[in-house]
Amino acid sequence: MHKNFKGIDKTVFGRGSFDQLGQILEPRRNANDHFMVFIIDNYFKGKDLVKRLPKQAEDVVRFIDVDPHEPTTDQIDELRDTILKENGLPAGVIGIGGGSIMDIAKAAALMFTNEGSSQLYQGLNLIKIPGIYHVGVPTISGTGAECSMTAVLTGPVKKLGLKCEWTIFDQVVLDPELIASVPNDKWFYTGMDTYIHCIESMHGILNNAYSMAYGEQALKLCRDIYLGDQAGQTAENDDKLMVASLMGGLSLTYSEVGVCHALSYGLSKILGEKHCYANCLAFQHLGDYYPEGVAEFNRMMKKHNVVLPQGLSASWSDQVITDMAEVAIKLEHMWNHAIGTDWKTRITINTIKELFKRF
Ligand code: NAD
Ligand code: ZN
Helix, strand or coil: CCCCCCCCCEEEECCCHHHHHHHHHHHHCCCCCCCEEEEEEHHHCCCHHHHCCCCCCCCEEEEECCCCCCCEHHHHHHHHHHHHHHCCCCCEEEEEECHHHHHHHHHHHHHCCCCCCHHHHCEECCCCCCCCEEEEEECCCCCCCCCCCEEEEECCCCEEEEECHHHCCCEEEECHHHHCCCCHHHHHHHHHHHHHHHHHHHCCCCCCHHHHHHHHHHHHHHHHHHCCCCCCCCHHHHHHHHHHHHHHHHHHHCCCCCHHHHHHHHHHHHHCCCHHHHHHHHHCCCCCCCHHHHHHHHHHHHHCCCCCCCCHHHHCCHHHHHHHHHHHHCCHHHHHHHHCCCHHHHCCHHHHHHHHHCC
């Protein structure tokens, strides 16, 4: 079966496009109990952006600190239950932030109309009823969460997305001015998520002309941003990075990620490393799987004076390495794409443990 996916309904791109948000929301305000919920990264508390929020008296604004942990099912349930009890059913949810905030907004939009805990819906097509209108406004670019059909949540049992067609944003606002304040290290790691999405998407059996076209263009943009004569955090490169993130996300949606993301999930699940940083930790050691990609990644690190820790595995017990390898090997679709349909004859739990020992 070929992939047949829904896309984002509407996308606005451009410097200052954030100021169109009020106009965008206006025709949606009559739905349900006639108010909007703004979910905003805590970083913006007290900043100018909050003054520009098209907030009306009845709207709810929630600031969330995404640094202590990645989004959890409890967090979504609490958010939904409190707002339903105190304010009613919103007309829409707007997530303003990075992958974490956008995932919270996507998950909340679905859970406003689906009963019980969000834990019940972690997986593919488990959501029963379409969610409410939801808008994504990225403020850090790279993960592709703005265009993906999943909202990744950590629950008591599993870390897995609420994945279905209704997860996809109805509207995305891409305003490159919003990513200007991203600190240099996060700019690098998060942008590298896009770079790795492209390399992995394009190197595997599910690659095709459609995913390749997005991947090639996103790679070209990454090369300008991180290696070109004008490399660095400039306004022009912020424009490019926002587009690269979206295109890298579309590339992997129509193909698949590979070895690096499989290992990175293990690192995130067992050791709590953040997605983009975990990818960088893994990718540097995968020269035998992605020789040109890793060589180029190393050049990008050098150009931006990024130094990743070495010798990490020396402090990991065999149990920790086994646990991470067990998480990684379960991501069969990634191994299938990266290695081939006979991957089980070439990749065993021990192969993966050896990969982790390179860290
Ligand atoms: P994030 O949302 O976790 O934010 C990273 C950091 O950047 C935070 O400290 C945040 O406060 C800060 N930040 C955000 N915007 C800023 C700005 N403009 N200026 C200064 N600081 C800013 O970052 P992320 O890497 O985009 O997202 C990671 C999350 O995304 C993880 O929870 C991961 O599971 C999820 N994810 C989701 C998908 C998906 O398809 N849904 C894909 C990959 C990762
Ligand atoms: Zn990724």
